[in-house]
Amino acid sequence: MMHDFLTNNRSDLIDRCRIKVAQRPERAATAQQLQDGVPTFLDQLIRTLCIEQSIDPMESRKISGPSDGTSARSEMGVSAALHGRTLLDLGFSVDQVVHDYGDLCQAITDLAYERDAPFLVDEFRTLNRCLDNAIADAVTEFSYQRDVAVASEKIIEMNERLGFFSHELRNFLGTATLAFAAAKAGNLTLSGATGTVLERSLDALTDLIDQSLGEIRNTAEKSLRPTIFSLADLIADVRQSADLAATVSGCVFHVSHVDSRLGIRGNRDLLYASVINLLQNAFKFTRLHTEVTLDAYAESDRILVDVKDHCGGLPSGSAERMFLPFVQNGINKSGLGLGLSIARRSIESMGGTLSVRDEAGKGCVFTISLPRYAMTPE
Incomplete structure (x- = not known):
């Protein structure tokens, strides 16, 4: 029986694991680790094998956990998690977590071969299940604690x-x-x-x-990886946010219908903020009781989003200067003059362009141009 073999050779197996650890110069084990790591796991494995030979073999799951990945509440899961956390505290990498349990598996296999000890197939399955669960719980805890540490460092930075x-x-x-x-x-x-x-x-x-x-x-x-999202849904969200601002500004806000099949690839939040910036600019400068329109449509292989106001037109030579930071052309100087600069940079980061067209004596039209994509049917 494997549990008898492990019990009779417990000290020899632990010594072999310690030797294997010592042969890895980057893995210096502390006395506490040598006491609580492999020895604890080995004792739990022995108890698991013993119970599985009893009249109630399923009770062994309380020690070593089932084979469905839910072993964290078992005795083995708790100690394996502690082992993974200890290795992280000592500055070791995740592969060292796996190596520690691999060392024990190799030691058992080598010693069994030397002693010509026969094991049952079910016993090998139990050994593999215990190793799988212990490694999974140790690695999971190691990764979790590492992520917490990295997040803390990022917050400080x-x-x-x-x-x-x-x-x-x-x-x-x-x-x-x-x-x-x-x-x-x-x-x-x-x-x-x-x-x-x-x-x-x-x-x-x-x-x-x-x-x-x-x-x-x-x-x-x-x-953030670019994603393909619905143009129609985006414009609907923009409209909901802009309706109130239009009312406060004393202008009419009109949004045209958007084809639900049109898609855009990029950062949705950046595009949303850019369109909102253009609308805020339009509400700010359009004449009282005039109309601001938002049109989104496809033209060839491009998606175009137009924001049109009735500001009376642009001063000569000011079209491109208005995209510079802190440049303000209108009478209303509230704000910092950053909105258009931020919007252009955001659109360019998505592979698009932001331009303005002056309609002399009427107003101006800001146009976002982005590559066209199609929404896949759900």
């Missing part, structure tokens, strides 16, 4: 970066505020030294924010 950003933002903004206050109090023109300080501070703010947005965009591009 993010807080440090936010602290740097806030500190630099405050400094540049403080300098700009002082320069503006000095110019205002002394009735100074902005062409002198004070104006130079103000301009330099605003340029620094632009660079700082652009850099931060670039880092955020790069992080998003690495962590």
